[in-house]
Amino acid sequence: MHWNKxxxxxxxxxxxxxxxxxxxxxxxxxxxxxxxxxxxxxxFIRTQIAAAVLGIILIILLLFMDYRIFxxxxxxxxxLTIIMLGFIFILGVTVSGGxxxxxxxxxxxxxxxxxxxxxxxxxxxxxxxxxxxxxxxKELFKGLLFILPPFILIILQNDLGTALVLMFIFVVMYxxxxxxxxxxxxxxxxxxxxxVLIITSHVIFETPLPFLQQYQLNRxxxxxxxxxxxxxxxxxxxxxxxxxxxxxxxxxxxLSGPQNQLNFLPEKHTDFIFAVLGEExxxxxxxxxxxxxxxxxxxxxxxxxxxxxxFGQLITIGxxxxxxxxxxxxxGMVLGIMPITGIPLPFISYxxxxxxxxxxxxxxxxNINMRRKKIIF
Amino acid sequence: MxxxxxxxxxxxxxxxxxxIGRAFQLQIIQGEQYxxxxxxxxxSIRPVNAPxxxxxxxxxxxxxxxxxxxxxYYQPNELPPGLSRDDIFxxxxxxxxxxxxxxxxxxQRGRKRSSPGEGxxxxxxxxxxxxxxLEENRDILPGIDVREAALRDYVYDNSGSHVFGYVGExxxxxxxxLTDLGYNYSGGDIIGITGIERKYEEYLxxxxxxxxxxxxxxxxxxxxxxxxxxxxxHDLILSxxxxxxxxxxxxxxxxxxxxxxxxxEDDDLASPQGSSVVVMEVDTGRVLSMVSYPxxxxxxxxxxxxxxxxNQLLQNPLRPLINRNIMTxxxxxxxxxxxxxxxxxxxxxxxxxxxxxxxxxxFNIPGWSRPFTNWLGYGEGELSFTRAMAxxxxxxxxxxxxxxxxxxxxSKLIETARDFGxxxxxxxxxxxxxxxxxxxxxxxxxxxxxxxxxxxSVNMSIGQGDILVTPIQxxxxxxxxxxxxxxxxxxxxxxxxxxxxxxxxxxQPELLSQMPYSSNTFEIIEKGMLETVMHNRGTASTSFSxxxxxxxxxxxxxxxxxxxxxxxxxxxxxxVPDPEIAVVVFIDQGETSTNAVPVAADIxxxxxxxxxxxxxxxxxx
Numbered sequence: 001m002h003w004n005k006x007x008x009x010x011x012x013x014x015x016x017x018x019x020x021x022x023x024x025x026x027x028x029x030x031x032x033x034x035x036x037x038x039x040x041x042x043x044f045i046r047t048q049i050a051a052a053v054l055g056i057i058l059i060i061l062l063l064f065m066d067y068r069i070f071x072x073x074x075x076x077x078x079x080l081t082i083i084m085l086g087f088i089f090i091l092g093v094t095v096s097g098g099x100x101x102x103x104x105x106x107x108x109x110x111x112x113x114x115x116x117x118x119x120x121x122x123x124x125x126x127x128x129x130x131x132x133x134x135x136x137x138k139e140l141f142k143g144l145l146f147i148l149p150p151f152i153l154i155i156l157q158n159d160l161g162t163a164l165v166l167m168f169i170f171v172v173m174y175x176x177x178x179x180x181x182x183x184x185x186x187x188x189x190x191x192x193x194x195x196v197l198i199i200t201s202h203v204i205f206e207t208p209l210p211f212l213q214q215y216q217l218n219r220x221x222x223x224x225x226x227x228x229x230x231x232x233x234x235x236x237x238x239x240x241x242x243x244x245x246x247x248x249x250x251x252x253x254x255l256s257g258p259q260n261q262l263n264f265l266p267e268k269h270t271d272f273i274f275a276v277l278g279e280e281x282x283x284x285x286x287x288x289x290x291x292x293x294x295x296x297x298x299x300x301x302x303x304x305x306x307x308x309x310x311f312g313q314l315i316t317i318g319x320x321x322x323x324x325x326x327x328x329x330x331x332g333m334v335l336g337i338m339p340i341t342g343i344p345l346p347f348i349s350y351x352x353x354x355x356x357x358x359x360x361x362x363x364x365x366x367n368i369n370m371r372r373k374k375i376i377f
Numbered sequence: 378m379x380x381x382x383x384x385x386x387x388x389x390x391x392x393x394x395x396x397i398g399r400a401f402q403l404q405i406i407q408g409e410q411y412x413x414x415x416x417x418x419x420x421s422i423r424p425v426n427a428p429x430x431x432x433x434x435x436x437x438x439x440x441x442x443x444x445x446x447x448x449x450y451y452q453p454n455e456l457p458p459g460l461s462r463d464d465i466f467x468x469x470x471x472x473x474x475x476x477x478x479x480x481x482x483x484x485q486r487g488r489k490r491s492s493p494g495e496g497x498x499x500x501x502x503x504x505x506x507x508x509x510x511l512e513e514n515r516d517i518l519p520g521i522d523v524r525e526a527a528l529r530d531y532v533y534d535n536s537g538s539h540v541f542g543y544v545g546e547x548x549x550x551x552x553x554x555l556t557d558l559g560y561n562y563s564g565g566d567i568i569g570i571t572g573i574e575r576k577y578e579e580y581l582x583x584x585x586x587x588x589x590x591x592x593x594x595x596x597x598x599x600x601x602x603x604x605x606x607x608x609x610x611h612d613l614i615l616s617x618x619x620x621x622x623x624x625x626x627x628x629x630x631x632x633x634x635x636x637x638x639x640x641x642e643d644d645d646l647a648s649p650q651g652s653s654v655v656v657m658e659v660d661t662g663r664v665l666s667m668v669s670y671p672x673x674x675x676x677x678x679x680x681x682x683x684x685x686x687x688n689q690l691l692q693n694p695l696r697p698l699i700n701r702n703i704m705t706x707x708x709x710x711x712x713x714x715x716x717x718x719x720x721x722x723x724x725x726x727x728x729x730x731x732x733x734x735x736x737x738x739x740f741n742i743p744g745w746s747r748p749f750t751n752w753l754g755y756g757e758g759e760l761s762f763t764r765a766m767a768x769x770x771x772x773x774x775x776x777x778x779x780x781x782x783x784x785x786x787x788s789k790l791i792e793t794a795r796d797f798g799x800x801x802x803x804x805x806x807x808x809x810x811x812x813x814x815x816x817x818x819x820x821x822x823x824x825x826x827x828x829x830x831x832x833x834s835v836n837m838s839i840g841q842g843d844i845l846v847t848p849i850q851x852x853x854x855x856x857x858x859x860x861x862x863x864x865x866x867x868x869x870x871x872x873x874x875x876x877x878x879x880x881x882x883x884x885q886p887e888l889l890s891q892m893p894y895s896s897n898t899f900e901i902i903e904k905g906m907l908e909t910v911m912h913n914r915g916t917a918s919t920s921f922s923x924x925x926x927x928x929x930x931x932x933x934x935x936x937x938x939x940x941x942x943x944x945x946x947x948x949x950x951x952x953v954p955d956p957e958i959a960v961v962v963f964i965d966q967g968e969t970s971t972n973a974v975p976v977a978a979d980i981x982x983x984x985x986x987x988x989x990x991x992x993x994x995x996x997x998x
Contacts, residue, residue: 176381242418245403245411258419262593283404287397294393298386305382320385328392335399 007063007370012303015369018296019347019362023052023355025289026273026348032255033269033276034350044269044350051352055359062363066371071311074125078146081118084111085153112154112162113353117360119150119166120173120318127177128310134178140187143174160216161341165325172321173314176304219340236266241336244278244286251282269350271342274334289348293327303369312368319361420602421592424563427583428527428876430610432541432573434619435665435871439532441541441574446528447503449511450496451484452520465520472514473507475500490546490564498565502528502680529567529679535672536623539700540615540807540869542572543675561585570678572700573613573869575808580873580882583610609876616663616871616884618656621984625654625666628979629962633670636964636972647942650965653701653848655867656980659856659950659959661886662865664805666980671697703803703810705965706845710935711769712946713794713840715858715902718766720793721777722898724785729901731762733773740775742831749775749835752934766905767915769932771839778838779831787829790837791817796892797854798864799846804889805867813850816843841936852961855948858906859929859956861899862892903929907953916970917947920978926952928981932970942966947973951981958984 030048034041070077088111126146133139147170154163171184199217202209209217243259252258257279259265268276278286300320307313323346330345332338344351346358403411432441453462462484470477480499487497503511503523511523529544531537547555547568555562561584562568568582569575586607591600633652640646656666671693677686690697699705721727736756739748751757751771765773781789794800800815814820818829821843836842846854849867857864866887873882906929909915913922916932930949937943945967950959960980962973982988 172385176385178381239418241403242411242414244400245408246415247404248408248412249405258591259415262419262591262599264418264594278400278404283400286400286404290393290397290400294389297389301382301385301389305379317385320389324389324392328396331396332399335396335403337395337399 010370010372011366012299012369014299015296015303015362015366018292018299019359022289022292022296022347025277025292026350028254029273029277029280029348030269030350032257032280033260033265033273037255037261047352048350048355051355052359054352055356055363058356058360059363059366062360063367063370065367067312067315067364067367068309070121071125071128074122077118078122081115081122081150082153085115085150085157087111088157110353112157112159113357115150115154116162116165116169116322117357117364119147120169120315120322120361120364123147123170123173124311124314124318127173128314131177131310134174135180137183137186140174140179140183143170144187158213158216159342161329161343164329164341165322165343168325169318169321172324173318176317177310177314216341236272236340237336239264239266240272240275240334243275244334247279247282247285249283251278251280251285254280256280267342270344271330271340271349272334273349274331274345277348278334290327290331293323297324297327300365303365303372306372307368308372312371316365316368319365322361323358419591420589422587422589425586425588425604425607426527426566427585427607428609429529429544429567429583430577430581430876431612432581433612433614434617434622435615436619437614438619440537440615440617440619442530442532443527444530446501446526447508447523448498448526449500449503449507450522450524451487451499452496452522460519462520465518468514468517469511469521472518473510475507487565496522501526529675531675531679533623534674534676536626537617537619538572538672538675539669539702540573540617540622540667541675542574542576542807543570543678544568544574545570545678567679571698571809572807573615576806577611577613577870577873580611580613583876584608611881612874612876613870614872614874615869616658616665617667617869618665618984621656621980622666622668624983625656625668625980626670626672628976629654629668629670632964632972632976636967646968647940647966649967651695651699651701651705652962652964652967653705654963654976654980655702655848655852655961656984657852657856657867657959657961659859659956660863660865662853662856662867663871663884663886664867664869665958665984667700667702667869669699669701671695673697700807700809701963701965702848703805703807704847705963706811706813706847707944707963707965708842708844708935708937709840709846709851710933710944710946711771711840711970712851712855712931712933712948713837713844713846714766714769714774715854715906715931715948716794716797716799717774717777717781717790717838718762718902718905719797719894719898720781720790722901723793723894724789725777725780727762727777727901729761729763729904732759733762733765733770733776734759735765735770735772738772740772740779740835742779742835745832763901763905763908764914766902766931767908767912769909769916774838775835778835781838782831782834787818787831787834790834791815794837794844796864796890796894797857798889799844799850799854803847803849803853803867804887805849806869810849811847813847814843814845840933848961848963851946851948851963852959855931855950855961856959857892858899858902859950859959861896862894864889864892903953906930906949910949917949917974919971920975924978924981925987926981926985927954928978929953929956930974930977932974934968934970937966943968945970945973947977949977949981952985 027045027048030044031041034044130139147166151163151166171188175181175184201207239259243257243265257276259279260268260276265272265275277289297320300316304313304316304320307316326343326346329338329341329343333340344354428443431439434440466477466480469475470480483499484497487499531541544567547562547566551568552562552564569578574581584607586605588601589603590598591602593599629652633649636649640648652670654666654668655664657664673690735758738751738753738756741748757768757770760768760770760773778790794815799813801812802810821827821829833842837844853864853867866889868884871884872880874880907927909932910917910921910928910930912918917930921928928949928951930947933946935944935946945964947962947970950956960977962976964973967973
């Protein structure tokens with residue numbers, strides 16, 4: 001243990017403040033989305049607060065440990081991730097089309113959520129160790145070899161969103177560790193083209209579609225053209241845009257958004273919570289929340305820039321990538337510029353796993369920030 | 378290293394500029410448009426149908442009313458994601474007695490006429506049994522909605538059916554035309570199709586209201602935002618005397634049945650094809666009874682979708698749906714002698730006691746070989762004019778017709794017929810009335826390509842040839858004799874009232890024309906008609922032999938061109954000298970006027986309560 005009271009002084013105070021304000025805003029929006037007007041919101045709020053408190057306790061516990069300890073266990077962490085994700089096919093609980101939950105005693109949790117943190121830790125260690133070799137294309141494929149097993153396992157449980165998060169984190173960290181932008185663009189641009197070809201061929205020639213479920217394909221089609229089936233697959237996109245757009249500058253007011261209160265919005269307390277925010281608090285609310293996220297991400301980048309070692313820096317970059325992708329994909333989906341994938345908005349969407357994992361990720365950043373190199377002179 | 382962090386910074390800032398820019402586009406630039414979409418989502422404006430006006434008899438009995446019924450609607454927008462119409466319909470077919478195919482058919486039909494916000498009407502007038510099943514299975518039938526509706530209720534079923542007509546769902550053509558004319562109809566609305574229901578549609582329908590409601594994503598009502606109550610339609614009070622109407626229906630049905638039975642036993646007798654009776658006040662044109670037989674049950678149409686019953690009606694060769702009083706045009710036969718007599722008295726100086734001779738029972742137009750014959754095989758010898766009427770002697774009337782032709786050309790008889798209102802609609806307040814036909818030279822040239830021959834006038838003098846009349850025209854004509862030359866427009870509605878009881882329209886007798894003939898002329902004709910009915914040699918005397926009041930009448934047995942059969946006519950009014958009502962009985966292929974006469978006698982005796990003991994026995998049944 002490398003604990004020292006002085007370490008607390010190094011903590012960047014903005015990060016906890018920004019995170020707490022997101023959580024508090026989230027509690028208000030969840031209240032509205034879960035029927036505060038009818039008094040049905042309490043269990044949701046209780047769960048959300050409990051998760052936040054649990055997350056904060058975990059952060060505090062985490063602070064006592066030096067993050068560098070994880071470096072020694074990187075292989076174990078990786079194997080644990082694969083086992084966890086594999087277990088879900090044996091013991092998993094199905095929720096709306098995906099097998100995503102695992103129960104251990106009284107606690108239900110989503111291994112794919114946990115895998116995000118584990119993979120950040122593993123990749124940070126792996127990339128840091130191979131930092132000097134990253135300028136070759138071969139190393140990029142080697143890195144991909146490690147990320148593909150969890151990626152495929154998560155896709156197999158129909159969680160395309162989280163799988164894409166993992167891939168995005170890998171790209172960001174690989175670049176952050178010194179990988180060449182040219183290689184990244186080559187490999188992922190090529191990969192993207194292949195995916196587009198496979199899907200096009202499926203739609204036109206009805207060739208079999210690996211990994212993707214029909215409903216996921218429908219989401220993509222509906223993203224391209226929501227009017228194709230306004231009561232079916234395009235419904236969510238249309239209703240979400242209506243909710244946000246009708247909020248105008250100042251919003252309909254707390255608890256007063258008809259799209260939300262009359263249930264036109266789907267999944268409104270989880271994946272589509274940003275639409276509720278947009279409807280009830282308008283452009284002002286949307287801009288404030290986005291600016292808080294922006295500031296948070298910039299603060300995290302600042303921690304990365306000042307990290308004591310390459311390992312810590314890569315963890316921080318991974319966490320930045322995690323939040324950036326979540327915000328981009330979730331908000332983009334609500335605003336109709338990204339396809340629908342069910343990933344939550346960090347700190348705001350209702351959901352215990354997401355809240356705890358997001359807080360742990362913040363805890364890692366604080367930990368690294370606290371133990372940064374001293375700039376005394 | 379810092380270079381890479383800086384690139385991240387740039388990427389992050391660009392992403393957030395895009396996100397905020399997109400929010401700005403949705404909420405500020407396109408905000409108004411999305412706001413409207415949200416309001417459309419939230420607010421559903423549903424029309425509320427007005428209760429249709431009721432119809433009462435002149436005595437105040439409720440004849441046509443409305444009753445509560447339940448309609449089944451399908452709301453596609455209420456379907457939860459993942460469920461299709463197929464799932465719901467299969468589910469419904471399982472729990473109710475409706476078949477899957479039937480529901481699909483109803484859906485396809487309903488889809489064409491659905492109006493926005495209302496859902497798709499699948500079934501009207503659900504039976505209790507189906508209601509219970511649907512209610513029990515509500516939870517597994519999302520998107521299925523049962524709503525209250527008013528169902529037209531014809532209280533006495535078949536009685537008065539041809540007067541009331543019926544209502545039904547508005548047709549595509551009607552919808553287009555009425556909407557173009559500025560009326561507020563939408564698909565699936567109930568509208569008068571025939572009869573009074575059609576003619577007075579404008580009064581009966583009332584004005585729709587609306588409800589502006591806030592709905593949730595399932596389309597369920599959460600709040601009433603605004604409403605305008607519908608204005609109920611106006612009530613109608615008919616001139617129909619309901620007791621008389623029902624009595625008339627009974628006796629005409631009995632007579633029809635009797636004739637049908639006789640025709641089955643005797644191959645020489647034609648089977649009757651239908652019958653009609655109209656009773657009209659001679660001094661006003663008010664119609665007290667109007668019966669057409671066979672009749673139909675208008676409830677079949679109101680209830681909708683009972684296509685088997687309706688198909689049976691449509692396929693019935695006796696055509697129960699037509700109102701024979703206004704829609705059949707047939708040769709009048711000897712009842713037309715009222716017209717010929719008028720022309721003869723006015724123009725040839727004929728008096729009541731002018732003597733005529735029928736020595737052979739035959740009449741020849743000079744220079745023509747084919748003789749015109751009487752209904753008797755022999756000559757009746759010397760007859761006065763009134764006796765000739767009472768005996769319905771054709772030979773005398775041929776002579777009069779020929780004389781009119783010789784002295785005035787073919788037009789005199791034709792003009793007189795038109796003075797009596799023949800050849801054009803009477804204007805009775807019912808739709809689909811027909812004109813009939815009073816042929817003339819021009820008509821003959823246009824349709825036959827030949828001129829008007831003396832034989833045409835001779836034929837017309839006894840109501841044969843091309844002349845066609847409707848029973849209601851015959852009633853108008855008969856009443857004109859009784860009232861000394863006044864042609865009244867027949868009328869069925871006495872009063873139009875608002876639902877609150879305020880009178881908005883009141884019947885006034887409408888005199889269409891006053892014929893330019895002296896009352897002496899009509900007195901002579903009346904004398905002939907009295908002899909027809911009250912003198913034991915008259916053609917209608919048997920049924921009236923014990924009548925304490927005097928009835929004037931004229932029989933008619935009209936041959937149908939090219940067939941051996943005849944229509945039976947009898948027109949009458951009474952009591953003389955102060956006649957109140959005219960009665961016209963017509964039996965399509967009724968063989969002889971003798972079959973029509975007793976029906977009229979029965980109507981007079983009922984109306985004037987002539988044989989009280991008999992009535993009491995009937996009432997006691």
